Amino acid sequence: MTKSLKKTGLIFFPAFDWAISSTHPEREERLLYTQDQVFEEGLLDFDNIIEYKPGMCTYEDINRIHICVPDAKGVTTESHLISAGGAITAAEKVLEGEVDNAFALVRPPGHHAMTVVHGNRGFCNINIEAVMIEHIRNKYGHKKIAIIDTDCHHGDGTQDIYWHDPDTLYISIHQDGRTLYPGSGFPDEFGGPNAVGATVNIPLPPKTSEEGFLYVLDHLILPILDDFKPDLVINSAGQDNHYTDPITDMRFTAHGYATLNDRLSPDIAVLEGGYSVETALPYINVGIILAMAGIDYSFVREPDYNPDAIRQSSDITQYIEKVADVIHNLWKNRRAEKAKVDRSNEFVTRHKSVYYDTDGISEDQEETVRICDDCGGLLTIDSRANFMDRIFAVIIPRRSCPTCRKKGEEIFDTTDKKAYRNVYFQDREKDIFLVK
Amino acid sequence: MILGIDVGGTHTDAVLIDNYEVKKTAKVLTNQENLIESFHQAAQEILKAEDLGKLDRIVLSTTMSTNAIVQGKVDKVGMILASGPGLSQAMLKINEYTHFISGYVNHRGIKIADINPEEITSISESLRDNAIRHVGIVGKFSTRNPDLETRISDMINGDFDHISFGHRMSGNLNFPRRIATTYLNAAIWNTYNNFAGEVLKFVDTIQVDAPIYILKADGGTSEISQSAKYPVGTILSGPAASIMGILSLSQCGEDAIALDIGGTTTDIAIFADGVPLLEPFGVTIEGHKTLTRGLRSRSIGIGGDSKVHWENGELHIGPERIGPAAAFGGPHPTPTDAMIILGLTDIGDSQMAEAAVGRLAEKIGTSIEDTSKMIFDKACRLIADAVQDMIEEINNKPVYTIHEIIEDKKITPKALFVVGGPARPMASHLGNLLGCPTHIPEHAEVANAIGAALARTTTEITLLADTEKKTLTIVEEGIQQEITSKFSRHDGIAILQDKLRERALKMGANEADLETEIIEDQEFNMVRGYYTTGKNIRLKAQIKPGLISGFRKDVSL
Numbered sequence: 001m002t003k004s005l006k007k008t009g010l011i012f013f014p015a016f017d018w019a020i021s022s023t024h025p026e027r028e029e030r031l032l033y034t035q036d037q038v039f040e041e042g043l044l045d046f047d048n049i050i051e052y053k054p055g056m057c058t059y060e061d062i063n064r065i066h067i068c069v070p071d072a073k074g075v076t077t078e079s080h081l082i083s084a085g086g087a088i089t090a091a092e093k094v095l096e097g098e099v100d101n102a103f104a105l106v107r108p109p110g111h112h113a114m115t116v117v118h119g120n121r122g123f124c125n126i127n128i129e130a131v132m133i134e135h136i137r138n139k140y141g142h143k144k145i146a147i148i149d150t151d152c153h154h155g156d157g158t159q160d161i162y163w164h165d166p167d168t169l170y171i172s173i174h175q176d177g178r179t180l181y182p183g184s185g186f187p188d189e190f191g192g193p194n195a196v197g198a199t200v201n202i203p204l205p206p207k208t209s210e211e212g213f214l215y216v217l218d219h220l221i222l223p224i225l226d227d228f229k230p231d232l233v234i235n236s237a238g239q240d241n242h243y244t245d246p247i248t249d250m251r252f253t254a255h256g257y258a259t260l261n262d263r264l265s266p267d268i269a270v271l272e273g274g275y276s277v278e279t280a281l282p283y284i285n286v287g288i289i290l291a292m293a294g295i296d297y298s299f300v301r302e303p304d305y306n307p308d309a310i311r312q313s314s315d316i317t318q319y320i321e322k323v324a325d326v327i328h329n330l331w332k333n334r335r336a337e338k339a340k341v342d343r344s345n346e347f348v349t350r351h352k353s354v355y356y357d358t359d360g361i362s363e364d365q366e367e368t369v370r371i372c373d374d375c376g377g378l379l380t381i382d383s384r385a386n387f388m389d390r391i392f393a394v395i396i397p398r399r400s401c402p403t404c405r406k407k408g409e410e411i412f413d414t415t416d417k418k419a420y421r422n423v424y425f426q427d428r429e430k431d432i433f434l435v436k
Numbered sequence: 437m438i439l440g441i442d443v444g445g446t447h448t449d450a451v452l453i454d455n456y457e458v459k460k461t462a463k464v465l466t467n468q469e470n471l472i473e474s475f476h477q478a479a480q481e482i483l484k485a486e487d488l489g490k491l492d493r494i495v496l497s498t499t500m501s502t503n504a505i506v507q508g509k510v511d512k513v514g515m516i517l518a519s520g521p522g523l524s525q526a527m528l529k530i531n532e533y534t535h536f537i538s539g540y541v542n543h544r545g546i547k548i549a550d551i552n553p554e555e556i557t558s559i560s561e562s563l564r565d566n567a568i569r570h571v572g573i574v575g576k577f578s579t580r581n582p583d584l585e586t587r588i589s590d591m592i593n594g595d596f597d598h599i600s601f602g603h604r605m606s607g608n609l610n611f612p613r614r615i616a617t618t619y620l621n622a623a624i625w626n627t628y629n630n631f632a633g634e635v636l637k638f639v640d641t642i643q644v645d646a647p648i649y650i651l652k653a654d655g656g657t658s659e660i661s662q663s664a665k666y667p668v669g670t671i672l673s674g675p676a677a678s679i680m681g682i683l684s685l686s687q688c689g690e691d692a693i694a695l696d697i698g699g700t701t702t703d704i705a706i707f708a709d710g711v712p713l714l715e716p717f718g719v720t721i722e723g724h725k726t727l728t729r730g731l732r733s734r735s736i737g738i739g740g741d742s743k744v745h746w747e748n749g750e751l752h753i754g755p756e757r758i759g760p761a762a763a764f765g766g767p768h769p770t771p772t773d774a775m776i777i778l779g780l781t782d783i784g785d786s787q788m789a790e791a792a793v794g795r796l797a798e799k800i801g802t803s804i805e806d807t808s809k810m811i812f813d814k815a816c817r818l819i820a821d822a823v824q825d826m827i828e829e830i831n832n833k834p835v836y837t838i839h840e841i842i843e844d845k846k847i848t849p850k851a852l853f854v855v856g857g858p859a860r861p862m863a864s865h866l867g868n869l870l871g872c873p874t875h876i877p878e879h880a881e882v883a884n885a886i887g888a889a890l891a892r893t894t895t896e897i898t899l900l901a902d903t904e905k906k907t908l909t910i911v912e913e914g915i916q917q918e919i920t921s922k923f924s925r926h927d928g929i930a931i932l933q934d935k936l937r938e939r940a941l942k943m944g945a946n947e948a949d950l951e952t953e954i955i956e957d958q959e960f961n962m963v964r965g966y967y968t969t970g971k972n973i974r975l976k977a978q979i980k981p982g983l984i985s986g987f988r989k990d991v992s993l
Contacts, residue, residue, distance in 0.1 A: 013836065015836075015837065015838055016837045016958065017837040022963075022968070023963045023966050023967065027961065028961070029963065032960055033544070036609060037543055039609040041523055041612075042523075042725075044717075045717070045725050051834050052832075052834070053833070053835065053841075054841075056841070078841070082841055246965060283521065295527075296523075296526070296527070299523060299525070300521055300522060302521070303521065303542055
C-alpha cells in the first residue's frame with residue numbers, strides 16, 4: 001500500500017496525574033497503554049509526525065463560547081485548560097501551515113458540555129472542540145467548519161452549542177439514543193430554525209460493525225460534506241464504538257477507525273471518549289495516527305481481532321442502509337424543511353431539562369432565538385440549576401445582522417440584575433464578554 | 437594517577453593526572469587503519485619514565501565502534517523479529533537477513549502468540565546457509581517480557597558465535613530503535629571484542645595492573661570487558677568525551693552552554709545544573725536511530741574554516757569546508773580570515789587573508805574591514821541561533837502530567853564555555869549574543885582526554901511491576917520474578933536502588949561515585965469494570981553523567 005505522506009502534528013497529553021475519581025473511567029490509567037503503544041511503535045521518530053507540547057487555553061477562550069456559572073474558573077481545573085489548550089495547539093499548527101493535519105490526543109473530553117455550564121456532565125466540563133473552533137475563528141477569521149463526531153455517545157453538548165449556527169455543520173454518528181446515554185441524537189434533531197440541516201444525527205443500532213460505520217461514512221457523511229464544502233473538517237474522535245468498550249455495545253475496530261480517518265481525512269482530530277483502555281485504545285490511536293500521517297496501517301489490529309466473531313447481522317446491514325437513506329433524503333430536502341419553519345412569531349423558545357450526571361445537578365433552561373434570515377439569530381438563555389442558581393445570558397452570534405445585534409444589546413441593558421445571580425453578554429462577533 | 441587517552445579522528449591525545457593536576461600531556465597522530473597502534477604510541481609516550489605501579493585507572497575514548505559503523509566494516513547479522521501488530525513489516529526490515537516470526541507479547545508483556553519452533557528452526561537454517569555468525573533477536577515489547585527472546589536464543593545459540601538480545605539494549609520503549617540498536621550491537625560485536633582483547637593484552641604486556649575503562653556515548657565509563665558485552669554503548673563517544681572534558685575543566689554546576697568550535701563544525705551541548713543533558717530516546721548514527729543512551733549534542737556546519745561566499749545579495753557561511761583558511765593557503769575566505777583581519781587572532785598569513793576577503797568585499801561593494809565584521813558577526817549569530825533553537829527545543833519538550841505543565845521547568849544558561857581553535861576570538865561576541873559570561877577553560881587542547889580520564893561509571897535501570905499480573909521485570913538485568921499483589925512502589929524503589937548499585941559496581945564503578953537518582957516514578961491504579969485490580973508501577977533510576985569523586989566543583993585542575 002503506497003500513500004502520500006502527510007505531515008501530522010500530535011499533541012499528546014495523557015494527564016497522568018488527573019482523574020474524576022480513582023476508579024472512574026476518566027482516570028490516570030486511561031492513556032497509559034496508548035502511550036506505551038505509540039512509543040513502542042516509534043511513531044515519534046517519523047519525520048512527518050511531530051509532537052507538540054499543549055498550550056493552556058485561557059478563560060477568554062472559554063467565555064467566547066460558554067456561559068459558565070458562576071464563571072469559567074469555577075467550573076474548570078488545570079486539566080480542562082490543558083485539554084482544550086491542546087486542541088487549540090493542534091488547530092494552530094494546522095492553520096499556521098506547520099503541519100497538514102493534527103491530532104489532539106488529550107483528556108479530559110468535552111463533547112457533552114453545552115453552551116451553559118453548571119458543572120460536569122458525561123465526563124465533560126468544557127467543550128474542547130467548541131473552545132478550539134471559536135479560537136480559530138477569532139484568530140484566523142470566518143471559517144465554515146464541519147464536525148464529524150465519531151464517539152459512541154451522541155455529542156449533545158456540541159449539538160447544543162452549534163444548534164443555531166448555519167456555518168458549523170455538526171454530524172454525529174452514535175449508538176442509538178434509545179439504548180445509551182445521553183438518550184438523544186435522533187434524525188429529527190436537525191438544527192435550530194435558523195440553521196436547519198446544520199445538525200445531522202445518525203443513530204446506529206447496537207452491534208454495528210466496521211461494515212456499517214464505513215457504509216454510513218461513504219454513502220452519507222462524505223456526500224453531505226461534498227455539499228456543505230467546509231473550510232475545515234474536525235473529527236471529534238471518540239473511540240468507544242470499539243467491540244471491547246466496557247460501557248457501550250458496538251463492534252467497531254482499530255482498523256475501522258483508521259480506515260474512517262483515512263477516508264474522512266480530517267484537518268484536526270480531537271480525542272473524545274473511549275474507555276477500553278487496554279485492549280482498544282492503544283491500537284485505535286496508533287491506527288488513527290498512521291492513517292492521518294499517510295503511513296500503512298494495514299498491520300494495525302487488536303490481538304484478539306476476529307472479524308467473523310464481530311460481523312454485524314444482515315438485519316443490521318439492511319436497517320443501516322434504510323436509516324442512511326432516510327437521513328440523506330432529509331439532508332437533500334433541508335431547504336424545503338427550512339421553509340416549513342413557523343415565522344408567525346419573532347422569537348421561538350425551547351425548554352430544556354439538563355441533568356449533570358457527574359455532579360448531580362439538574363438544570364432547567366429556557367432558550368429563545370430570534371427567527372432571522374440574515375444571521376444565526378440573537379439568542380437568550382434563562383437557566384436555573386437545582387431550582388436556585390438562576391442566570392440570564394444574551395448571545396450575539398458571529399456575522400450577526402444589525403437587528404439581532406441591536407435587540408440583543410437592548411435586552412442586556414434592560415435586564416434587571418436583581419432576579420439573577422449573573423447576567424451575561426456574549427458577543428461572539430466582537431469578542432466581548434460582559435457579566436453584570 | 438589516572439591516564440586518559442582520546443583516540444580522535446586526527447590526533448590521539450593522552451593526559452596523565454596526578455594529585456588533582458594535569459601532570460603531563462602527549463599527542464600523536466592517529467593511524468585510522470590501526471587505532472590500537474595509536475593507543476599504544478600515546479600510552480608509551482606519556483608513560484615513559486613513570487611509575488606504572490601508581491596508575492589507579494586508565495580510561496580510553498575511541499572512535500572504534502563509530503568508525504566500524506561509518507565505514508561499513510561490520511559483520512553480516514541475522515535478525516529475528518517478533519513484531520506483532522502495528523507498523524508494517526516492510527518498515528521494520530533492517531537488512532536482507534531479517535526474519536519475522538508469529539509469536540509476540542502485548543504492551544503489558546502478556547504473551548499473545550507463542551513461538552512456533554518450526555519457524556525458528558527454519559530461520560536458523562537459512563541464516564547458517566548464508567554464513568551468518570551473528571544474530572539479533574528483538575521482540576516488540578520485549579522490555580515488558582523478555583521471555584520470547586531468551587527462549588528463541590535457547591533454541592539456536594549453538595548455531596552461532598554470538599546472539600544480541602533486544603531487551604538488554606535499553607529499558608525504553610521503541611521497537612524500531614531496539615531493532616537498530618540490536619543490529620548494530622551484533623554487527624560490531626566481533627570487531628569491538630577483538631579491539632578490547634588487544635587493549636587488555638597491551639596493558640598486560642606493559643605490566644599495568646590498573647583497571648581499564650572505556651568511555652560510552654552517555655559520558656560515563658564502563659570497565660572494558662563489561663563494555664565488550666554491549667559494544668553499541670560505545671558508539672559516538674567522541675562528542676561525549678568533549679562534553680565531559682568541558683565539564684571537568686569548567687567545574688560547571690549551573691545551567692550552561694558548551695561549545696566546541698572546530699574547523700568544519702561547531703558542537704553544542706547543554707548542562708542543566710551542571711549535568712550534561714541526555715538525548716531523550718538515544719543517539720543517532722549513520723541514519724540509525726538507536727536506544728543507546730547518549731549525551732545530547734547538536735552539530736552545525738559552521739567552523740573556523742567554513743567557506744564564505746556572497747550569493748543573491750546575501751552572505752553565506754558553511755556548511756561546506758573546502759580547505760583551510762585563506763591565511764593558510766586555502767581557496768576561499770573563511771571566518772578565520774575575518775578574525776585575522778579584525779586583529780582578534782594573529783595566526784596565519786594576514787596578507788593572504790586580506791586578499792581573499794578583499795575579493796569578497798569587492799563583490800559586496802564595501803571595505804575589507806566591514807566585510808570581515810559582517811563575516812565574523814554572521815558566524816557568531818548562526819552559532820548563537822542554533823544554541824537558542826536547541827534550548828527552546830529542550831524547554832518545549834512535551835510532558836505528560838499537569839504538575840509538570842504548571843511547574844514548567846526551563847533551562848536558563850548562566851555560563852558559556854567555549855573550546856576549539858577559534859574559541860578565544862569568538863567567545864566574547866558569542867557571550868554577548870547569548871547573554872552569558874564566557875569562559876575558555878585551560879588545557880582545552882586535551883579536553884577530550886581529560887574528560888575521559890575523569891568520567892565516572894554511569895548506568896540506567898528500569899523496573900516495571902504489574903501487581904495484577906504479579907510480575908516484576910528489570911529488563912536490563914534480565915530479571916523477571918513473581919511478586920505478590922501487595923507489592924508497593926516503595927518496595928520497587930528499594931529493589932531498584934540495590935540492583936542499580938550492583939550493576940554499576942559490576943561495570944567498574946567506585947563506591948564513592950554511586951550517586952543514584954530516580955528519574956521516573958509512576959504508579960497507576962489498574963481498574964477493570966469499576967474495581968481496582970492491581971497497580972502498574974514504573975520506575976527508572978540512573979547514575980547520571982558526572983566526574984569521579986574528588987574532581988567535582990570544589991577542586992579545580
